Amino acid sequence: MPVLEVHKMSHNFGGLRAVNGYHLEIDAGQIRGLIGPNGAGKTTIFNLISGIYAPMEGEVLLNGQKVNGLPSHRIASMGISRTFQNLLLWRHMTVLEHVKMAHYSRIRYGLVGAFFGTRKRRREEEEIEGRALELLDMMGIRHLANQVVLNLPYGAQRRVEMARALATEPKVLLLDEPTAGMNPEELVQIMEIIRRAHREFGLAILLIEHRLKVVMELCERIQTLNFGEVIAEGTPEEIQNDPKVIDAYLGKESVI
């Protein structure tokens, strides 16, 4: 059974049909790509799946369970995590605090622990911190643990976002242009990190990406979106040779 299913999902913004009849089935351990020109509706699809907006039509099923309509923090704690295209970090918090925060839904000490600093709280906070540090190790940013994110270079901020997304212990990870604004060297590193996360956690990953080189290399199957609709779906080779894709997408942008 697919871990994430989306059926006939549609959404309007005023008169604009931003997403129309979107369909997706993704199994655990698969990496899928989502490409399309600017304004095609890719980010909106992520926002709908992760519950930032409730889709107007259609269904989102996580392990067969309906999640559309739930508040986004519930969907996140059930196992759909994401990163943001334009880096939504908490500017006054440290790297370690970011990753600890993503454990929020698993905290059991409650308000009593928060107000009175019980032993249970101390134990749990230590546990969370341990796991957060492991993730920072994996991302290669442990040495930045106590830095405020505002001062970090762009590549490091991207890694913080990735670590934070993984800390929710997701089953499905939605990555919205994780390589945006990176130089070739950083690009290779972030691709390695995506592969590692995929290998170690057995995640299903849905990847939005502008650089075709990255999608072609990472993804087993790719969907192409234009004006909110999937116009082509298939393996990287099929997509590369599909005339509709070339027309909508490849024709307009230089292939990197």
Added chain:
Amino acid sequence: MASTTTFRTFRAGWSRVPLIGWFFGALLAVTLERLVGNPLALAVGLPKIPALFGLDIMLKKPLLIPNAVLYVLLIYGLPMGIATRASIAPANRLATGLFRLPIVVTTVVYIGFLYAILHVWAEVNDYRALVLKLTLIAIMFTLSLNVINGYMGEFSCSHPGFMALGAYCASVFSLGLFVDNRFFGTALLPPALGPFLFPVALVLGGILAAAGALIVAVPSFRTRGDYLAIISLAFLFIVKSLIENLEYVRGPRGLSGQPDLASLPTVFLWTVACIWSINNFVRSTIGKALNAVRDNEMAASAMTVNTRRTKMVAFLFSAFWAGIAGGLFAHVLRYVNPGTFGIQTLAEVLAMVYFGGLNSVYGSIVGAVSISLLGEALRPLEIFKWIIIPLLLILVMIYRPTGLIAFKDVDVTALFRPKTGPGDEV
């Protein structure tokens, strides 16, 4: 050359004084004042011991400023300086010993020590005791506002309203139960029970304030920023006019004659409890969720943070402590009227929060203490006080927009650590 190096070693010496060393010095100074303060004051040409380090007479009798400075140097500066410097080694040994004890015991010892200093200092005259109590209450009030305005980044104008709810609830409780009076008839319980049931009165006040906070917390789910600030301001006016028109609590005339239950140790202990629980809260991951909601709410909820719960907890918790502060305030002054909880109180507490520092426990303490002392110093200027304090606020906002000590919570282990040498951890 030689003189600069000696100066540097002299200065470096202070950094080796552990907290307990400072406490010793302070205790010595206040004890000395108790013993020889009066004759010394006369000797340096002051009519009596300057109550607030000379700040209180600064404007009334400016000619006496040099005398007051001399007095402060002789009674506080010199003895403290000498005692702390001379006792660095034994103080560090003691600090090391205390540091090995369970943290609870260590904390209790330090707090007891601090109380002893304040107690001896405040015993000199009633004015001092009153200012000290009001300052402690201001600390609680400032800290509670900082939870919303600093940690959560909303702009709450409703806090004087929460304080009023706490003040009136606790007053009705204690006046009704322990005092024969015109408003509520004869006492229902023997007044001797008062001190034991006073915490109940305060907590009820805190709970009422928290219940009132629902009116601001629920809209905060949908609205933020300016709109929420206006809602909270509306709440303040609602509470104020409600009390003004409630004949049961004597409307604008206010309630008076509250039993004398807010002694210095009581106020001190409640302040400690307030600082302790708020500091605990903001250092926990649940409390850090306030910062996440402030800095980016969408990212917070995508990272599993329940933002509604976070806002609700922040408002109720913060209002609870504002309510406790209100109950204590009513019993320190033994009089409340609705006029106390208006725009001016709001301006004052905002000044304390923003001057001291946002998102900061230390900042709230520093802000509350300095603005309280400044307020006392400027008292002779009456209404001009309300030009100088806002002016100060404007300057702070221009030169240090986040306040004096922003982003600093209390870490007790760092605070109590002995200072035996650089990098010399125990």
